[in-house]
Amino acid sequence: MARAPEPARSTAPGGAPGTLLTSADVARVVDRMAHQLIERAASGRAEDGADGGLADLVLVGIPTRGAPLARRLAARIEAFTGTRVDVGTADITLYRDDLRLRGVRALEPTVLPDAGIDGRLVVLVDDVLFSGRSVRAALDALRDLGRPRVVQLAVLVDRGHRELPIKADFVGKNVPTSRSQQVRVHLAEIDGADEVLVTDGEPGVREPRGEEAR
Amino acid sequence: MTSYLIKGARPCGGEPADILLTDGRIAAIGESLSATGAEVVEAAGLIALPGLVDLHTHLREPGREDAETVETGSRAAALGGFTAVHAMANTDPVADTAGVVEQVWRLGQEAGLVDVVPVGAVTVGLAGERLAELGAMADSAARVRVFSDDGHCVADPALMRRALEYVKAFDGVVAQHAEEPRLTVGAQMHEGDRSARLGLTGWPAAAEEAIIARDVLLAEHVGARLHVCHVSTAGSVEILRWAKSRGVQVTAEVTPHHLLLTDACAESYDPVFKVNPPLRTDADVEALRAGLADGTIDAVGTDHAPHAVEDKESEWAQARPGMLGLEQALAVVIETMVEPGRLDWAGVADRMSVRPAAIGRLDGLGDRSQGRPIAPGEPANLVLVDPAARATVDPAALASRSRNSPYAGRELPGRVVATFLRGTATVLDGKATR
Amino acid sequence: MKRHLLEAADLDRADATLVLDTAAQIDQALAGREVKKLPTLRGRTVVNLFYEDSTRTRISFELAAKRLSADVINFSAKGSSVSKGESLKDTALTLEAMGADAVVVRHSSSGAPHRLANWVRGSVVNAGDGTHEHPTQALLDAYTIRQRLGRLEGVRVAIVGDVLHSRVARSNVGLLHTLGADVTLVAPPTLLPVGVGSWPAEVSYDLDAVLPKVDVVMMLRVQAERMNASFFPSAREYSRRYGLDARRMGVLPDDAIVMHPGPMNRGMEIAAEVADSARSTIVEQVANGVSTRMAVLYLLLGGAPA
Numbered sequence: 009m010a011r012a013p014e015p016a017r018s019t020a021p022g023g024a025p026g027t028l029l030t031s032a033d034v035a036r037v038v039d040r041m042a043h044q045l046i047e048r049a050a051s052g053r054a055e056d057g058a059d060g061g062l063a064d065l066v067l068v069g070i071p072t073r074g075a076p077l078a079r080r081l082a083a084r085i086e087a088f089t090g091t092r093v094d095v096g097t098a099d100i101t102l103y104r105d106d107l108r109l110r111g112v113r114a115l116e117p118t119v120l121p122d123a124g125i126d127g128r129l130v131v132l133v134d135d136v137l138f139s140g141r142s143v144r145a146a147l148d149a150l151r152d153l154g155r156p157r158v159v160q161l162a163v164l165v166d167r168g169h170r171e172l173p174i175k176a177d178f179v180g181k182n183v184p185t186s187r188s189q190q191v192r193v194h195l196a197e198i199d200g201a202d203e204v205l206v207t208d209g210e211p212g213v214r215e216p217r218g219e220e221a222r
Numbered sequence: 223m224t225s226y227l228i229k230g231a232r233p234c235g236g237e238p239a240d241i242l243l244t245d246g247r248i249a250a251i252g253e254s255l256s257a258t259g260a261e262v263v264e265a266a267g268l269i270a271l272p273g274l275v276d277l278h279t280h281l282r283e284p285g286r287e288d289a290e291t292v293e294t295g296s297r298a299a300a301l302g303g304f305t306a307v308h309a310m311a312n313t314d315p316v317a318d319t320a321g322v323v324e325q326v327w328r329l330g331q332e333a334g335l336v337d338v339v340p341v342g343a344v345t346v347g348l349a350g351e352r353l354a355e356l357g358a359m360a361d362s363a364a365r366v367r368v369f370s371d372d373g374h375c376v377a378d379p380a381l382m383r384r385a386l387e388y389v390k391a392f393d394g395v396v397a398q399h400a401e402e403p404r405l406t407v408g409a410q411m412h413e414g415d416r417s418a419r420l421g422l423t424g425w426p427a428a429a430e431e432a433i434i435a436r437d438v439l440l441a442e443h444v445g446a447r448l449h450v451c452h453v454s455t456a457g458s459v460e461i462l463r464w465a466k467s468r469g470v471q472v473t474a475e476v477t478p479h480h481l482l483l484t485d486a487c488a489e490s491y492d493p494v495f496k497v498n499p500p501l502r503t504d505a506d507v508e509a510l511r512a513g514l515a516d517g518t519i520d521a522v523g524t525d526h527a528p529h530a531v532e533d534k535e536s537e538w539a540q541a542r543p544g545m546l547g548l549e550q551a552l553a554v555v556i557e558t559m560v561e562p563g564r565l566d567w568a569g570v571a572d573r574m575s576v577r578p579a580a581i582g583r584l585d586g587l588g589d590r591s592q593g594r595p596i597a598p599g600e601p602a603n604l605v606l607v608d609p610a611a612r613a614t615v616d617p618a619a620l621a622s623r624s625r626n627s628p629y630a631g632r633e634l635p636g637r638v639v640a641t642f643l644r645g646t647a648t649v650l651d652g653k654a655t656r
Numbered sequence: 657m658k659r660h661l662l663e664a665a666d667l668d669r670a671d672a673t674l675v676l677d678t679a680a681q682i683d684q685a686l687a688g689r690e691v692k693k694l695p696t697l698r699g700r701t702v703v704n705l706f707y708e709d710s711t712r713t714r715i716s717f718e719l720a721a722k723r724l725s726a727d728v729i730n731f732s733a734k735g736s737s738v739s740k741g742e743s744l745k746d747t748a749l750t751l752e753a754m755g756a757d758a759v760v761v762r763h764s765s766s767g768a769p770h771r772l773a774n775w776v777r778g779s780v781v782n783a784g785d786g787t788h789e790h791p792t793q794a795l796l797d798a799y800t801i802r803q804r805l806g807r808l809e810g811v812r813v814a815i816v817g818d819v820l821h822s823r824v825a826r827s828n829v830g831l832l833h834t835l836g837a838d839v840t841l842v843a844p845p846t847l848l849p850v851g852v853g854s855w856p857a858e859v860s861y862d863l864d865a866v867l868p869k870v871d872v873v874m875m876l877r878v879q880a881e882r883m884n885a886s887f888f889p890s891a892r893e894y895s896r897r898y899g900l901d902a903r904r905m906g907v908l909p910d911d912a913i914v915m916h917p918g919p920m921n922r923g924m925e926i927a928a929e930v931a932d933s934a935r936s937t938i939v940e941q942v943a944n945g946v947s948t949r950m951a952v953l954y955l956l957l958g959g960a961p962a
């Protein structure tokens with residue numbers, strides 16, 4: 009029998025949100041993920057019979073925060089290996105199945121590398137993995153954008169509570185949470201600083217937050 | 223016949239007095255009257271006015287009994303404080319013969335709630351081509367004195383001249399719906415800033431003013447009486463003022479809705495606000511109030527125009543023009559004229575009873591006179607109004623068969639507590655007695 | 657965004673910009689794709705309720721809805737119960753029973769979409785009502801201007817022709833003003849409404865004086881029949897004074913564009929060589945109509961009920 013995950017320590021008695029990852033933590037986690045991606049790309053050559061290596065890899069960020077995350081991962085990979093990795097973004101808004109519940113939002117650009125994604129190793133990059141619905145929408149979007157050889161998933165935080173059979177291939181940090189909690193990833197490019205916070209949701213709020221609250 | 227002893231009402235806003243109604247007449251007015259057998263009506267705080275007279279009512283019978291009948295319209299009138307209404311001629315068949323006007327007159331007698339005074343059409347079938355038998359209608363049992371093609375303008379100037387001249391023979395008056403038809407083809411609302419924005423074809427003020435200017439000149443030329451229906455623009459008031467200063471025998475009426483509402487109502491595209499002539503601007507409303515206050519405009523005429531639901535619950539352009547008025551006319555006059563201090567209660571009696579009755583020549587009919595002063599010996603046509611009461615208009619609660627009230631949801635002052643027609647209560651405690 | 661799009665005034669600057677940005681993102685998302693279809697509005701029903709023949713507008717809305725995977729019902733007034741005297745209200749109740757999430761309505765009576773909006777729960781999109789408004793046309797025009805000129809703020813736009821009877825003009829004046837453009841209306845005085853002075857636009861009777869000073873010329877369709885009601889003496893005189901021909905096009909600033917909402921009267925308000933010139937955006941306007949309407953449908957229907 010699975011043990012219920014211990015919810016993350018969150019709000020301190022004073023009400024300040026609990027910090028899961030500091031700025032330095034985020035940098036370290038990103039570096040580790042970059043290394044894992046390098047390994048995956050290298051092993052992919054042997055496993056899949058493909059010969060692309062890092063040139064085969066495309067990091068596709070899911071806006072909003074998956075996009076800068078993908079760019080950071082690419083920058084770190086380049087720093088470690090000297091090889092430039094293709095990066096793109098895929099806006100999934102028009103592919104969501106929960107618009108009726110969540111309302112519209114401004115669309116963000118979908119940008120793919122000139123070489124496209126056909127036949128390549130596409131790693132979707134997102135900040136938080138929660139219900140899995142965003143990833144499902146991203147897979148639908150990818151299908152309209154090309155035909156990758158392999159699609160994998162990298163997330164900074166996996167907070168559990170999946171509603172779909174989806175699993176991340178690269179996880180920065182696993183964080184057991186309760187459903188009512190919110191996990192918020194802040195990135196310098198958008199929020200001015202790097203950190204990952206967990207806060208208690210308002211009582212009675214049952215809607216999934218975290219990856220959904222983009 | 224029941225006698226009524228009205229206790230403590232203020233006749234035309236004057237000092238409180240008791241009023242005794244007996245045998246259809248005002249028997250006595252004084253302090254602390256008593257009368258054995260009389261039904262007492264406690265009226266402290268109420269205003270007593272002579273029974274109101276409407277020069278402009280559409281009762282829809284015969285032809286559109288689904289929208290209104292003589293009986294339902296009469297009941298609405300009584301609840302509004304009226305004891306006489308002029309029933310417009312645009313029925314189906316048109317009231318352009320002695321037979322039709324007598325039918326309407328008889329239906330009014332049978333209903334017995336107000337005096338229904340038929341208006342005769344000026345031209346056959348309201349077609350504006352040749353005169354109807356005006357003399358036959360005047361000589362009929364309906365005793366027609368007011369002639370109007372209302373709904374249509376008598377646009378042909380030669381025909382209008384002849385009509386004005388001809389009715390002099392029996393002291394009649396032509397009540398003109400002033401609308402130059404060539405300037406209002408397809409017109410939907412007042413032509414101005416709002417029509418431009420709403421994309422509704424404009425009804426220019428000049429289309430009304432041009433006809434009034436022409437007609438007062440014709441009336442002067444032939445020495446005839448002219449009455450102008452539902453004056454709606456500031457320019458019309460100016461022309462009337464000028465004509466009266468020259469001694470032209472012209473009278474005019476304004477509707478309650480033109481005293482209160484403006485073309486801003488059209489922004490909703492709700493056809494309940496579609497009316498002909500259309501609702502005008504704030505400046506026009508102000509000029510109409512001023513004109514009614516100084517007597518340039520003689521009377522309030524309701525232009526009560528009931529319409530069936532399907533004729534109003536539609537696109538604006540497809541809807542028929544017109545709105546209900548009888549039951550809220552006095553309230554609107556209180557709101558727009560009395561409460562702002564522009565007209566006292568004697569003024570209300572003058573504009574809503576005395577003058578309209580005089581225009582329709584109802585004031586010299588002996589026992590059947592209307593618009594007479596509240597004085598002993600006069601016919602007991604009275605309305606008691608509570609000026610302090612305020613109520614929100616609920617179209618579903620109206621006595622009219624139709625629901626097209628532009629005042630729905632609006633709070634208005636003044637409640638008609640009782641109405642007496644020749645000593646008979648048609649309304650008591652704010653409810654129709656039959 | 658408000659629930660309905662009935663007139664340009666329903667959009668404030670932020671909303672209008674959101675529509676244009678969304679249309680641009682949709683365009684970009686679909687660019688070069690073989691299958692121009694998104695799953696966004698799967699399971700939603702869009703009714704095209706057209707009381708006036710307008711194949712181009714109906715098709716544009718239909719394509720927009722279908723590209724977002726909505727179910728589309730075309731409810732044409734011709735040959736249906738509508739033409740047999742069913743009232744707008746009864747039709748509205750029927751659509752309501754069908755569960756329409758959006759009703760796109762074209763009607764010859766100004767204000768008909770406003771009436772409809774009182775009777776249905778779904779969103780109402782005005783696809784042109786009488787001589788009132790045609791807000792999605794204004795949106796696609798603004799989108800086209802922004803695409804060509806890169807901006808709307810401060811862009812000088814002349815709208816030329818039958819302003820009096822034009823719903824396109826009304827919507828464009830409102831929306832372009834909201835978006836910061838400067839509009840000049842050019843027409844003979846008979847084809848300008850009384851009250852035009854209250855509009856946020858300049859007015860001129862002289863096309864030649866205006867043309868050198870504008871970035872955009874938007875030509876309105878002028879029906880030759882108007883001369884029968886003495887709005888102008890003859891088609892020839894109209895076209896001579898207010899038509900856009902090659903000579904007049906020559907006095908436009910270098911990068912100025914020529915627009916027309918269609919359908920054109922070639923030789924009346926616009927000469928063939930102008931309509932077919934590189935300045936003309938007429939073909940783009942048609943394409944942009946689809947993406948703009950997709951953006952409108954997405955923003956009205958995609959959202960949670962407010």
Ligand SMILES: [Zn+2]
Pocket residue numbers: 372373374399451452498499
């Ligand atoms: Zn009239």
